[in-house]
Amino acid sequence: MKLTILGCYAATPRSLTNPTSQVLTINNHMFLIDCGEGTQVQLRKNKVKFAKIEHIFISHLHGDHFYGLIGLISTFMLLGREKPLHVYGPKGIKEVILLQLKLSNAWTSYPLYFHELESEQSEVIFEDDSVTVETIPLIHRVYTNGFLFKEKPKDRKLVIEKAHEYQIDVTLFKSLKKGKDVVAETGEIIPNKWVTEEPEASKSYAFCSDTLYNEAIVPQIKNVTVLYHESTFLEQQKSLTDHTKHSTAKQAATIAKQANAEQLVLGHYSTRYKDISVFKEEALEVFPNVSLAEDGKSFDFD
Amino acid sequence: MKLTILGCYAATPRSLTNPTSQVLTINNHMFLIDCGEGTQVQLRKNKVKFAKIEHIFISHLHGDHFYGLIGLISTFMLLGREKPLHVYGPKGIKEVILLQLKLSNAWTSYPLYFHELESEQSEVIFEDDSVTVETIPLIHRVYTNGFLFKEKPKDRKLVIEKAHEYQIDVTLFKSLKKGKDVVAETGEIIPNKWVTEEPEASKSYAFCSDTLYNEAIVPQIKNVTVLYHESTFLEQQKSLTDHTKHSTAKQAATIAKQANAEQLVLGHYSTRYKDISVFKEEALEVFPNVSLAEDGKSFDFD
Numbered sequence: 001m002k003l004t005i006l007g008c009y010a011a012t013p014r015s016l017t018n019p020t021s022q023v024l025t026i027n028n029h030m031f032l033i034d035c036g037e038g039t040q041v042q043l044r045k046n047k048v049k050f051a052k053i054e055h056i057f058i059s060h061l062h063g064d065h066f067y068g069l070i071g072l073i074s075t076f077m078l079l080g081r082e083k084p085l086h087v088y089g090p091k092g093i094k095e096v097i098l099l100q101l102k103l104s105n106a107w108t109s110y111p112l113y114f115h116e117l118e119s120e121q122s123e124v125i126f127e128d129d130s131v132t133v134e135t136i137p138l139i140h141r142v143y144t145n146g147f148l149f150k151e152k153p154k155d156r157k158l159v160i161e162k163a164h165e166y167q168i169d170v171t172l173f174k175s176l177k178k179g180k181d182v183v184a185e186t187g188e189i190i191p192n193k194w195v196t197e198e199p200e201a202s203k204s205y206a207f208c209s210d211t212l213y214n215e216a217i218v219p220q221i222k223n224v225t226v227l228y229h230e231s232t233f234l235e236q237q238k239s240l241t242d243h244t245k246h247s248t249a250k251q252a253a254t255i256a257k258q259a260n261a262e263q264l265v266l267g268h269y270s271t272r273y274k275d276i277s278v279f280k281e282e283a284l285e286v287f288p289n290v291s292l293a294e295d296g297k298s299f300d301f302d
Numbered sequence: 303m304k305l306t307i308l309g310c311y312a313a314t315p316r317s318l319t320n321p322t323s324q325v326l327t328i329n330n331h332m333f334l335i336d337c338g339e340g341t342q343v344q345l346r347k348n349k350v351k352f353a354k355i356e357h358i359f360i361s362h363l364h365g366d367h368f369y370g371l372i373g374l375i376s377t378f379m380l381l382g383r384e385k386p387l388h389v390y391g392p393k394g395i396k397e398v399i400l401l402q403l404k405l406s407n408a409w410t411s412y413p414l415y416f417h418e419l420e421s422e423q424s425e426v427i428f429e430d431d432s433v434t435v436e437t438i439p440l441i442h443r444v445y446t447n448g449f450l451f452k453e454k455p456k457d458r459k460l461v462i463e464k465a466h467e468y469q470i471d472v473t474l475f476k477s478l479k480k481g482k483d484v485v486a487e488t489g490e491i492i493p494n495k496w497v498t499e500e501p502e503a504s505k506s507y508a509f510c511s512d513t514l515y516n517e518a519i520v521p522q523i524k525n526v527t528v529l530y531h532e533s534t535f536l537e538q539q540k541s542l543t544d545h546t547k548h549s550t551a552k553q554a555a556t557i558a559k560q561a562n563a564e565q566l567v568l569g570h571y572s573t574r575y576k577d578i579s580v581f582k583e584e585a586l587e588v589f590p591n592v593s594l595a596e597d598g599k600s601f602d603f604d
Contacts, residue, residue, distance in 0.1 A: 012342065012373070012376070012380055013340070013343050013373065014343065015343060015346045032440055037339060037340065037370065037373045038340050042316060044316055060468055061405040062406050063372065063402070063406060067369075067373045070369055071365055075313075090405075093405075096401050099398050100369075103363040103394045103395075103398060103444075104363055104365060104444065105444045106364075128309065141407060142405075142407045195354060208461075283539075292510075
């Protein structure tokens with residue numbers, strides 16, 4: 001599981017800071033999460049093979065989270081894309097994208113599917129053999145979802161030497177990996193645990209931005225591998241969170257602690273702070289494993 | 303008259319090339335022309351005091367000419383702008399901008415006026431004491447206008463010593479600058495030319511992008527000071543112009559020659575060409591005074 005931060009600053013794009021967008025690579029999927037203005041340039045700068053993106057998740061319809069989407073969709077068109085593209089985001093996203101394509105007298109060369117969200121409850125919005133994606137209802141000034149990406153339980157690890165030792169036919173290996181007991185060539189029943197080991201732990205990633213401090217999300221993200229939680233402000237500016245519906249670094253760390261996350265990644269910093277290390281310092285007072293998102297930084301969680 | 307090129311490449315924004323946008327400073331006005339994705343960042347990078355922009359002219363609704371507009375409008379809002387902003391562009395531009403503001407649950411802190419264009423004939427769309435702006439109907443795949451910016455005739459230059467010599471009262475100086483004859487303290491009629499000199503020549507700037515080669519624009523831009531004309535292709539790729547409705551460098555130069563322009567600035571280069579100097583070489587075969595637009599380059603036409 002790998003995370004590349006394309007942008008992690010609040011509000012307007014600037015010369016050196018980019019609005020929210022990130023690429024999550026998980027079980028061979030490349031998911032794009034949010035798409036602020038300039039995301040396609042950030043994808044190029046960070047040498048992301050972005051033709052691989054098939055699913056884009058938009059948390060909410062504030063500009064710093066989606067004004068780059070129409071440009072990316074258009075660029076896919078200019079590059080002759082044929083693969084389908086799925087966009088998941090709040091109701092309204094389809095209308096605004098299609099209106100812009102219509103005004104350009106353009107249509108996509110590839111199937112473009114919109115999955116509009118309006119539920120206030122968590123729902124599974126993507127699922128295949130290896131990954132599920134659920135919405136995490138957040139509290140912000142407009143309808144907003146976080147996203148929880150979960151690897152499905154992985155196959156048990158087959159110990160080949162043991163399988164041979166017990167004379168198990170190769171056609172049964174798949175059953176073994178799925179945790180089944182099998183019958184050996186000798187007729188003997190071989191308990192699964194004799195020839196397999198525990199699978200690699202499944203990883204999960206929770207993206208929570210933008211949101212007011214909201215403990216209601218804790219049960220859903222319990223034991224998450226990595227929690228990305230917005231920290232627009234420091235505690236010193238906590239009075240601003242009520243009105244803006246944002247969080248402080250300490251609040252992000254509190255959610256990470258309550259959720260028993262393995263790791264917290266902070267982001268969505270207000271550009272009022274010249275040095276982002278202060279966010280990490282504040283969060284470390286509450287939670288031990290804190291990293292700072294930075295534009296262009298990649299995290300390898302394997 | 304000063305021109306700052308924020309972006310001058312066709313199609314998609316890339317790491318090092320930006321889509322169309324430029325700032326024209328003329329008679330104390332700062333006009334923004336087109337606004338591709340990333341324009342607000344380019345304004346910052348080029349240290350343009352962009353709060354001064356009050357009028358934005360959008361040639362057409364292809365993404366590389368206007369996808370940065372909503373972001374700029376939003377940023378003006380975040381910066382607490384109060385001054386009115388006027389946007390001139392094809393019909394539809396108001397709907398798409400307002401839809402995006404509505405989805406963000408946002409409204410501007412300043413008056414935002416849209417002047418939607420749909421005439422196939424040239425029309426004056428802005429006029430004040432010192433400048434006029436006219437549309438230049440262009441031929442492209444969607445409804446497109448170029449823009450002709452013209453300084454109004456300037457005041458004649460008063461030769462103060464002469465005015466004193468002829469005993470002309472100071473209250474008549476304004477009349478002299480406007481070309482009037484006046485009556486001196488002595489009662490003598492003083493012909494204007496005795497005490498004034500020719501005014502500084504009025505400058506003009508024609509922005510013509512995107513367009514198929516179109517001689518019909520020549521009469522309107524006759525004797526223009528500076529012609530910016532798109533040159534997406536070279537003659538070698540001329541076969542592409544019919545379908546894409548773009549021009550070659552040679553065609554741009556031909557329009558400059560026919561219009562008797564003082565200077566031609568080329569831009570809107572297809573990124574298929576690694577070295578843009580080839581555009582200048584081709585244009586120079588037809589017209590002598592050719593410059594290349596480059597992202598971040600400023601031209602001073604005084």
